[in-house]
Amino acid sequence: MDPNSARELLLLVLLVKILAAASIASILGRSASFKRLLFHPEKSLRHQSIFGFVLGTALLVGVALRVVLKFPAPDLGLEGAVLAGVLYGNIAGMIAGGLAALPALAHQEILALPLLLAAGALGGFARSIAPSKDVVWHFSPFFDLNLYRWFRQRFGYPRGDWQMFFFLWLIVMESSRILLGRAFPGELFYLYSGSPLILIAICLATIASVAIPLTIWKNIRIELQLEEQGRLLMQARLDALTAQINPHFLFNTLNSIASLVRIDPETARQVIFKLSNILRRLLKKHENFTPLSEELAFVEDYLSIEVIRFGEQKLKIVKEIEDQTLPLMVPSMLLQPIVENAIRHGLSPQVEGGVISIRSCRENGRLILEVRDNGVGIAPEQLAHIYQQGIGISNVRERLRVLYGSEFTFQIDSLAEGGTSIRIAIPLLAN
Secondary structure, X not given: OOHHHHHHHHHHHHHHHHHHHHHHHHHHHOOHHHHHHHOOOOOOHHHHHHHHHHHHHHHHHHHHHHXXXXXXXXXXXXXXXXXXXXXXXXXXXXXXXXXXXXXXXHOOOOOHXXXXXXXXXXXXXXXXXXXXXHHHHHOOOOXXXXXXXXXXXXXXXXXXXXXXXHHHHHHHHHHHHHHHHHHOOOOOOOOOOOOHHHHHHHHHHHHHHHHHXXXXXXXXXXXXXXXXXXXXHHHHHHHHHHHHOOHHHHHHHHHHHHHHHHHOHHHHHHHHHHHHHHHHHHHOOOOOEEEHHHHHHHHHHHHHHHHHHHOOOOEEEEEEEOHHHOOXXXXXXXXHXXXXXXXXXXXXXXXXXXXXXXXXXXXXXXXXXXXXXXXXXXXXXXHOXXXXXXXXXXXXXXXXXXXHOOOOEEEEEEOOOOOEEEEEEXXXXXX
């Protein structure tokens, strides 16, 4: 075969290899069992073993096809071992690599086992040094974006450095396979061409065969997160109807209206209007995100009724809202459960009532929201189990976790001077 034809055939093999990686990832991604395993939050030894076995079995079939059919494209042993390691840890990577190496060992390729075991272990090492486990999902098959991200974000933003490390590490792994294969002919499978451009294409195909499955599974992960967010949002709305805007609240509000009708009809009319706004907002279908201005308007209607119920002398509201934060998007039903919790558990036990403070600002590229009261505070033993005790608070934090992953903070403090502070920091999201 002449050199040009050989290069064309090798390029075809690389293309088929990338397509095979995408196909296997898509097929596995359709399995509900695999999705549960892939996105399981626990990465115990048992889960690592199961994941390594599942992915390793698929890799074993591909390597066996390469050995039997003498066509190299289905062999994704190196890439699959790396994937298993970077997604689940070194044990999963080594199990997947070990299984993938079995057909190669039967074909007298004795270096396949140590190479693929090392690839799986080093994939796990790459996972362990990532600044957060979510950063693994951001590895992109678009290499220019990785380079751009690294040069733009390498100062003070470690995720870009990890992306570049992983990018270069895959090149090193593929180069090592080529060097070992050439040094020990017949003992290791590898692709090679004397053309520098083809060698670059081989390395890029290896990177793409890792990055494309990550991208496919990341999209599935996002879909599942959106579904979970929708479920939690619906639960939040139901909680608001059954717990937050509960019959007790409605009963007291209607009693207040009945009392006001005779002595202050105008105030009674305003309370009815605000109550209708609250119920309309709760019952209508809304998006996952809403502008902060709308969220604050909803909270203001809620607080206006509470002020009338408690009395202006017993419940005071202080707002410190930066104008530039009002158009920013926040999760729907974010603040009202927190404010309601502050009134119910912080101020209601006090005969003299108290003050609710709501603050918003931009700080270090993030939106800061804080709700503070000067109520009875939270005992240390209760603070340690606060998320197990309050449905509203735990629901808010869980929705933030689903929406933002590790990119948010939710901090509850019992203040030394009395009262409680809840501080939320989320990424900026413009309307």
